Amino acid sequence: MKFKLFILFFTFSVIKILATGQEPDRIIINNKEYKLLNNPLEKYFTDHPEHHPIYGSKNTIKKEGKEETIFIGSTSNHRGYIATFKIENNLLSLVDIKIQNPTSDEYEYISVFKKTFGDRKIVLNYTGILIIPIGKMLEAANFGYASxxxxxxxxxxxxxxxxxxxxxxxxxxxxxxxxxxxxFKKTEEYKTEVKNYYEGWNTSKEWDLSRKNTRGMSKKEIAQLKKKYELPPNEDYIYNYLFVVLNPDFVITNY
Incomplete structure (x- = not known):
């Protein structure tokens, strides 16, 4: 129990100082739409990158007679799209996908489902555990889907x-x-995430302590930076950090 309480405390401490909350995908169940705290299309786009509505081959617009690739995204939607899924006859399917309107200055989303997929029936081949909040929000967290x-x-x-x-x-x-x-901690994917974390930490250390970055800093500020990077983060910190930022929905755990 102490372990769970520590994770909860860590989670809601870290999420208040980290990045922006994310615009969720949607799911329709029994004709009612809910927020979906997973992104089932991410695996599909890994396997079919050409279909991605932001980075795929069809994502172009005409500008001054030339085709230009659209790159649309925001801190509140790193994916760049909002997908809508539907549960019907015990089957998960994709029914719409929207991106921000590249020709409008307004914050509006437009459907690109037809442009992206045409008349094809999309087989997601998704395996994982969908998380759908259906109750009252108890604590808002301005980070990912951590509310x-x-x-x-x-x-x-x-x-x-x-x-x-x-x-x-x-x-x-x-x-x-x-x-x-x-x-998830028992998987190779977890080991990869830990490795990536250390690589990112070392890259940040190299830059933060570089002469180019510290030029103009006082001796006190440089000393504080060196102290910050004196020791690498320990395993417990990385474990709890990854608990906050990752959603290993592909790990099938009983509930």
């Missing part, structure tokens, strides 16, 4: 087919998240 709700609907999907679903309260959900992340 806390009092009730969740979890749906386990295997190759786009529902194999299990259940509603959990806040305590049940946090218990699930901790156990799922402990399962």
């Amino acid at each position: 806390l709700y009092d009730k969740y609907h979890l749906i386990t999907i295997q190759n786009d087919n529902i194999i299990k679903e259940k509603e959990l309260d806040k305590d049940g959900f946090m218990d699930f998240k901790v156990r799922q992340f402990m399962d």
Whole structure:
């Protein structure tokens, strides 16, 4: 229990000083639309990068007679798109995808589903656990999808087919998240994330302590920087940091 409480404390301490909350995808269940705290299309776009509505080959506009690639994104939507999914007949499907209107100064999203996929039937081949908040928000967190709700609907999907679903309260959900992340820690993907974290830390250290960056700093400021990078982060810190920033939905954990 102390371990879970530590993670909760760490989570809501870190998320208040980190990056911006993310615009979620959507999911329609029984004709009602909900926020979806997963991004099932990310794996699809990894396998089919040419279909990505932001970075794919079809993402061009005519400008002064020339075709230019559109790069649209914001701190509140790193993906650059909002996808809408639907659960029908125990099957997960994609029904729409929107991006910010590149020809408008207004903050508006337009559908590019037809332009991106045409008339093809999209097979997502998604396997993972969907997380859908269905209750009241208890604590807002301006980072990723880390806000806390009092009730969740979890749906386990295997190759786009529902194999299990259940509603959990806040305590049940946090218990699930901790156990799922402990399962994630046993995977090669976790080892890769830890390696990437250390590489990023070393890159930041090299730049922050470089002569180019410290030029103009006082001796006191440079000393503070050196102290900051005196020791690399320990394993517990990295574990809890990754718990906050990652959503290993592909790890199928019982709930």
